[in-house]
Amino acid sequence: MSRLLLCLLSLLLKPGPARGYFPEERWSPESPLLAPRTMLALLCRNSAHSLPYFLSSIENLNFPKDRIALWVATDHNADNTTAVLREWLIGVQSLYHYVEWRPQEEPRGFEDEMGPKHWTNLRYAHVMKLRQAALTAAREMWADYILFLDCDNLLTNRDTLWKLIAENRTVVAPMLESRAAYSNFWCGMTAQGYYRRTPAYMPIRKRERRGCFAVPMVHSTFLIDLRKEASQELAFHPPHPDYTWAFDDIIVFAFSARMADVQMFICNREPYGFFPVPLRVHSSLLDESDSFMHTLLEVTEKGLYNPKKPVHVRHTPVEPSRFLSVPPKHPDKMGFDEVFLINLKRRKDRRERMLHTLHEQEISCKIIAAVDGKALNVSEIEAMGIAMLPGYQDPYHGRPLTKGELGCFLSHYNIWKEIVERGLETSLVFEDDLRFEVFFKRRLQNLMHEIQTQGLDWDLIYIGRKRMQVEHPERAVPNVHNLVEADYSYWTLGYAISLQGARKLLDAQPLSKMLPVDEFLPVMYNKHPVEDYMKHFEPRDLLAFSAEPLLVFPTHYTGDAGYVSDTETSTIWDNEGQRTDWDRRRSQKTHEQAELSSEAQNSDVLQSPLDSTARDEL
Numbered sequence: 001m002s003r004l005l006l007c008l009l010s011l012l013l014k015p016g017p018a019r020g021y022f023p024e025e026r027w028s029p030e031s032p033l034l035a036p037r038t039m040l041a042l043l044c045r046n047s048a049h050s051l052p053y054f055l056s057s058i059e060n061l062n063f064p065k066d067r068i069a070l071w072v073a074t075d076h077n078a079d080n081t082t083a084v085l086r087e088w089l090i091g092v093q094s095l096y097h098y099v100e101w102r103p104q105e106e107p108r109g110f111e112d113e114m115g116p117k118h119w120t121n122l123r124y125a126h127v128m129k130l131r132q133a134a135l136t137a138a139r140e141m142w143a144d145y146i147l148f149l150d151c152d153n154l155l156t157n158r159d160t161l162w163k164l165i166a167e168n169r170t171v172v173a174p175m176l177e178s179r180a181a182y183s184n185f186w187c188g189m190t191a192q193g194y195y196r197r198t199p200a201y202m203p204i205r206k207r208e209r210r211g212c213f214a215v216p217m218v219h220s221t222f223l224i225d226l227r228k229e230a231s232q233e234l235a236f237h238p239p240h241p242d243y244t245w246a247f248d249d250i251i252v253f254a255f256s257a258r259m260a261d262v263q264m265f266i267c268n269r270e271p272y273g274f275f276p277v278p279l280r281v282h283s284s285l286l287d288e289s290d291s292f293m294h295t296l297l298e299v300t301e302k303g304l305y306n307p308k309k310p311v312h313v314r315h316t317p318v319e320p321s322r323f324l325s326v327p328p329k330h331p332d333k334m335g336f337d338e339v340f341l342i343n344l345k346r347r348k349d350r351r352e353r354m355l356h357t358l359h360e361q362e363i364s365c366k367i368i369a370a371v372d373g374k375a376l377n378v379s380e381i382e383a384m385g386i387a388m389l390p391g392y393q394d395p396y397h398g399r400p401l402t403k404g405e406l407g408c409f410l411s412h413y414n415i416w417k418e419i420v421e422r423g424l425e426t427s428l429v430f431e432d433d434l435r436f437e438v439f440f441k442r443r444l445q446n447l448m449h450e451i452q453t454q455g456l457d458w459d460l461i462y463i464g465r466k467r468m469q470v471e472h473p474e475r476a477v478p479n480v481h482n483l484v485e486a487d488y489s490y491w492t493l494g495y496a497i498s499l500q501g502a503r504k505l506l507d508a509q510p511l512s513k514m515l516p517v518d519e520f521l522p523v524m525y526n527k528h529p530v531e532d533y534m535k536h537f538e539p540r541d542l543l544a545f546s547a548e549p550l551l552v553f554p555t556h557y558t559g560d561a562g563y564v565s566d567t568e569t570s571t572i573w574d575n576e577g578q579r580t581d582w583d584r585r586r587s588q589k590t591h592e593q594a595e596l597s598s599e600a601q602n603s604d605v606l607q608s609p610l611d612s613t614a615r616d617e618l
Helices: 002-013 051-059 081-092 121-140 160-166 201-205 229-233 249-259 285-304 348-360 378-383 403-422 440-454 499-507 517-524 589-596 609-615
Strands: 038-044 068-075 098-104 145-150 171-174 212-215 221-225 264-267 338-343 366-369 426-430 434-436 460-467 483-485 489-498 544-547 552-554 569-572 575-581
Touching: 038 051, 038 121, 051 081, 068 081, 068 121, 081 098, 098 121, 121 145, 121 249, 145 160, 160 171, 160 221, 285 348, 285 434, 338 348, 338 403, 348 434, 366 403, 403 426, 403 489, 403 499, 403 517, 440 460, 440 483, 440 544, 440 609, 460 552, 489 499, 489 517, 489 552, 499 517, 517 544
Parallel strands: 038 068, 038 145, 068 098, 171 264, 338 366, 338 426, 460 544
Antiparallel strands: 145 221, 171 221, 212 264, 426 489, 434 552, 460 489, 483 544, 569 575
């Protein structure tokens, strides 16, 4: 009897639809809630260069498209922004709940502006009215949220919208990264509404402090929770009756939030995305396009080829929208006879990253298989007639040459041989562990054009290095912008080399008295501090110069996450049992090099307008 009762009880308690006395009383568990109704407000001007990638990041948001309304406005364009947006909206309109399209073909500029990057009062007023129109439209359609986005912001975290909603704040922004300290929030504001530096900013910007922080200003990309009662008091236009601050849409909105007693928040719990640093008034649309392209390269550097990173800190690769026809790229050699890229075959990750980066900049290259020093044995080395420079010791470690340094030297040596064999008048050499400065291609082309115009005789031009002599400034080259005579330097990240220069390096017969390649080059232009090394090489007449400021830098420095050295981390060239993991355990060389970067600046060099644009970051 007790067993029968237990069976009946188990049937009653069995999971499944609840049972009532009558069939009509039976019910099933409730379905989940629909995603909140959200409007995305896009205000785009002169954004044709960024739209394929920006719109792709919108498509990739992990949020139901049938719960999203698009509010898209564009006007005063000097490029084909309107056509790009129209093509995209035609392709995606059936996917989204609602689309409002507000194009304005004419005029192509504002009456009082000096150029496309000039923000005048007329432009500010127009943008305020557009933002207010979007906000009003969201309220009228009973949207729960409105997300404002600038059309060059890249949300690489697909869950950004859900993450912001989960913060349950009236106004909240995802912290966006840039190539500089600039981000989309302020930590301090003066009594007059201007930006104020505070010690709180950099720990948040660097994500040393993580969370969601109260700040007086957010901009560019931010979410407003329209369900909150206080949100009804927020406005972009007209400005609040008590407003006396600068006539600027983001400051007007920050004042509105203050008067409505609404606190703004910036969140950096996770990486959310990237955006370019604003350029100055004198900048052109080409400058802006190149600046945005550099932002794409930053996304590549920090996410695309770092599969070992934890999932929550990876960035989604940004590809152009599949709903847009994107014009093909046309890579070239920038006026050089050849562009060489040195890469170890086993470093596929570096090769793919560099090829992607060069393609984005429309630079073609020839891949040179690097000599893997770790794979060479002593008998092979001796068979090539290689002998070490008598008495050579690494100046920082007191050790002989490593196999990695040997392989590095041979890789460059093979390129010098090819230059001479093919009779290449000018060549450019890249290693595969570098990153490019903004406007790289145009700055290098301008530099080489000026060198040619001035008739400068040259053998080697560093475009990336570590200047080691910092007590005295290097001599600026007269009548040539951004060029100095090179002093003692390390690294061979990138350099231009002439046919004459390659011949001089080969004629020195360095294989019979080898030292690291970045020690050999300063010897050849007579700037090495160790006389005992230089006396083995005659003549030392290499004409060496350097771009100033530099155009490429290492992807990583010692101690950085992901730092790997194939030169210093290996074994002694003639002793495979002695490992040299110097760069990690007790290296001073690379660490000291990193510290020199701020000191090694030549202030008297002629600056070009494009270089000034690169440095003029807000």
